[in-house]
Amino acid sequence: MRISVPSSMRATAGSASASATALAAAMNMKQQPHGASTLFALLSLALLLLRLLLRLRLAAFRDAALSLHLLARLRLRPVLLRLHDGGGGASATTLRVWCPATPSSKPPLLLLHGFGGDAKWTWARNLPRLSRHFHVYAPDLVFFGAQSRSASPLRSVAFQARCAAEAMRLLGVTRYDVAGISYGGFVAYRMAAAEASDAVGRLVIMTTGVAATPGEMRAMAAREDRTVEEALLPDTAEGLRFLVRRSMHRPPPWMPDFVLDDFIQLMYVDQKRERAELLHELLKNGSGFDPLPVLTQETLIIWGDKDQVFPVDLGHRLHRLLGERSRLEIVRDAGHALQLEGADHVNRFIKSFLLDERIGPGAGAGVGRK
Template structure:
């Protein structure tokens, strides 16, 4: 038994070393064409997800649409299933860096790339959050996930809300982090005036200065990019945002241009709302609006001295809240 465990450990480190060497070699040979450092970091993150007992898989919904996931290697039937939905700040790998370890130990996690992010794609021209929700729910069914809770960040919150609304029997609990689902048209117009730029220019940055602005809006405690050189930020923009840039912009434009839903259904699931008190993207008043809309089955947790990206700025507190709520310990 001990020798088997030892072999697993040795195999993991050998495969990790080989993957790092292979990617270093490939990226070095293509240095002029590829963002070397950020792709290397992407490889490291992939290895970390594998270390957390997750594996990548792709689910073809039809000949037009494919949804990519990181999924638990072995489903533990004594633990709840948790679907983690990212926002515009990255893909499934980058946005949950500080959470995948603690949450994968407590739940069977399923971490999709939303359409046009990471390795998920579609030939469909539909850019709505409703289409994203239907595709994600369909993919989960094909993976055999019939009961699950969902934890979603920012743009992902719009998608998760639709899933919970459409599939009340499948979705057990909902956690929404910093997602302005109940923006009124007046509030949206005022926020756009305050920011002074179209959201698609911020959410899908073209250059290092755009990326710094996005991080500055998302963070309260510190701007972690001020000391990074432009070439490294340019690499990140190339890898993360140039891929399917047109589609990402269209997703953002859909959210901005659509009218506020004055008849948004009230979810039947217990819902935990988490918000940073210094959120500059979706002001705190939107959290209170969402809680009032959802009523007695909802709970609002406000994290002090934290901005929009609470999953990055206050990951320990967010993780504790998610684990306690989804596990039923709250």
């Protein structure tokens, strides 16, 4: 399998090579007898290292490192599928899915990401642990990532659900569990209720406002001091910094502009118009159900108690709707990016729910403690 390196990384590599050559030359200078000369040499080295760091596209480097980790360590490979998506037969839709390279007896698990990134970035802290216990499938949803594209005019959650279900059918997986976070949770719920109801065994919903009405979702969006596109599809470092701080209870303390700008170019530029249309469709029609149906599948609901995007009350509301066939787990001191901030809890809850436990009468809410 060939992994193509972006031209921006090739250019970076050239700059890094030139800087490294200069660095090697500086390190091989004859030792100077005077302390001033030594200090000057150390300052020169520091400046060269800083120049090398600033020229390096850290987000692109991290993206390539994630791909290599999935390929080499987790034995997951990217497969590009052409779908029959129900868009009238004339539209071309392709979906990239990270899936196991070899067969196994592990139970299949479909992971659906949200708006914050593609499959690799969203599940970076979950795939290593979950792939030990599950035959994991992690698609880039349509209009996310570089290769999941469609000529279809459809932007509904139902369209995304049909595409994910069709991808699993093409991969030969007839029965599987599904876990979705945020927007991916809307798609997962839709699959379990309609588009793949016969294929979905059990369901995991994380920080997903599926129980909110479209009117409530529009009201939540209106309370922000920026449009929904500006909030979820940032085009400036300040905008991305706002999104990170809204999504995480404990955001990184250091987020320099050049790193954020690089991540924007990697994640939010391509197919931005289509994703904005997905957002407006979500605010207009939600999951597409009115009223929201009660699922027949056993369902695990996981929420961060500091979620600023979808308040934890929506998790309790969904738990009440689904009743005794559901379980609610709340992770303390975690925000909307629950799979990152509460990764250990999320991994443990998913494994326990899908492999070890069944929900019965009396099952109730739990709290993951740090």
